[in-house]
Amino acid sequence: xxxxxxxxxxxxxxxxxxxxxxxxxxxxxxxxxxxxxxxxxxxxxxxxxxxxxxxxxxxxxxxxxxxxxxxxxxxxxxxxxxxxxxxxxxxxxxxxxxxxxxxxxxxxxxxxxxxxxxxxxxxxxxxxxxxxxxxxxxxxxxxxxxxxxxxxxxxxxxxxxxxxxxxxxxxxxxxxxxxxxx
Numbered sequence: 517x518x519x520x521x522x523x524x525x526x527x528x529x530x531x532x533x534x535x536x537x538x539x540x541x542x543x544x545x546x547x548x549x550x551x552x553x554x555x556x557x558x559x560x561x562x563x564x565x566x567x568x569x570x571x572x573x574x575x576x577x578x579x580x581x582x583x584x585x586x587x588x589x590x591x592x593x594x595x596x597x598x599x600x601x602x603x604x605x606x607x608x609x610x611x612x613x614x615x616x617x618x619x620x621x622x623x624x625x626x627x628x629x630x631x632x633x634x635x636x637x638x639x640x641x642x643x644x645x646x647x648x649x650x651x652x653x654x655x656x657x658x659x660x661x662x663x664x665x666x667x668x669x670x671x672x673x674x675x676x677x678x679x680x681x682x683x684x685x686x687x688x689x690x691x692x693x694x695x696x697x698x
């Protein structure tokens with residue numbers, strides 16, 4: 517529990533995401549990892565070790581309560597009222613600007629140091645990943661059962677993947693153009 521003389525520490529995005537999922541009901545760490553992968557895994561990475569570390573910290577700060585260990589040694593966690601308040605504070609904040617972290621772009625930015633055939637294989641493999649992700653977004657989702665917020669997130673994913681695939685289509689031309697600075 518948070519005391520009067522000890523203010524609550526701000527939530528990090530991983531802890532806040534877990535609290536968001538726990539609004540649906542008690543879940544084990546394993547359930548939370550699966551939920552994170554399914555719901556936000558395409559745009560936000562949460563590892564299994566992060567989940568268990570954050571659950572322990574949130575339990576220590578009174579944001580979640582542990583239930584009785586059940587089948588397969590899974591321990592369910594339940595969000596507390598303090599956890600709901602901390603999540604409400606976190607979700608109401610301005611999330612700030614995004615940071616683009618795309619491993620392919622990092623490699624491509626130093627592409628002159630990579631053998632061209634190897635670079636072409638890397639690009640082709642990454643294109644397949646984006647094609648598969650788009651195909652997944654376009655199938656298997658019952659939009660009628662989704663909240664407007666989930667539909668908006670799915671729409672972003674679809675549009676993003678289409679934009680990335682358009683960029684892949686332009687990439688051969690971009691890589692053969694002479695420098696604009698010359």
